[in-house]
Amino acid sequence: MDSRLTWAQAACARIMRPVVRLALAMGLKHPQMEELLRDLLLDEAHRLWRAQGVQEPNISQLSITTGLNRKAVTSRVREPADLLPSTDASAAARTFTSWLQMQSDDPALRRLPVVADSDAMSFETLARAAGRGNWHHRSILDELVRLKLVNEADGHAELTAEAFVPQADLRSMLAFLGDNARDHLQAAVSNVTGERAPMLERAVFAKGLSLEDCEAIQALVRQRWAALHHELTDHMSRAVKAADGAAPGRIRVGIYTYFEDAGASAGEPSPR
Secondary structure, eight states, X not given: OHHHHHHHHHHHHHHHHHHHHHHHXXXXXXHHHHHHHHHHHHHHHHHHHHHTTOSSOOHHHHHHHHOOOXXXXXXXXXXXXXXXXXXXXXXXXXXXHXXXXXXXXXXXXXXXXXXXXXXXXXXXXXXXXXTTTSSOHHHHHHHHHHTTSEEEETTEEEEOOSSOOOTTOHHXXXXXXXXXXXXXXXXXXXXXHTOSSOOOOOOOOOOSXXXXXXXXXXXXXXXXXXXXXXXXXXXXXXXXXXXXXXXXXXXXXXXXXXXXXXXXXXXXXXXX
């Protein structure tokens, strides 16, 4: 049992190191991180007890499960609010993704008239379909321009990015970071704890190659992902349409690469 706890602590340290790096970069200090960890411990303790049929676990049960004293358990007066936007499927994201799919099949559609008098494809018709008629095309276009994903000039809109990565909006970037990393870790944790059938969670690792080779490998992954992204988006879109968007399932498929100069790595603790 001692070994199991030590191994789990070491794994959590590896996972939390980049989280701590992000926290320090964003200006978070120990009090905020301590409060965050306490709230997460309590949320997950509630989930564990409810999974065992206890809908409202008492203070003692939560205290024993988390290791928090009774005062710490009772000090939270309300559930923490999630202040980041949803990344699931905003009108801007759906429009951008649909547009990306179209231009993948026909590169000429990378540039569209904002509006068109005839039946020709325009940004207006694209946005109306992707936004399901709930958003004005002007609002969606303004958002994509603000995120620097689309340019507008001479009555035309043009794609300027290959993926919906809103680098001009820190709040949205943090939301994507949180959602993507969360679901990646959810798959890995589920595989370790055996809560359900194994999820796909694989990686390939190499050490002792040049940084130029790392760049070339990343370029290869980007190229292959572009094709897979197109296929996945098409399949998911048809599945959502067939279920009228009302089915309970959700899925996120991701891919990542990370490389660095291992000789100057800041990813591990320095010798003491």
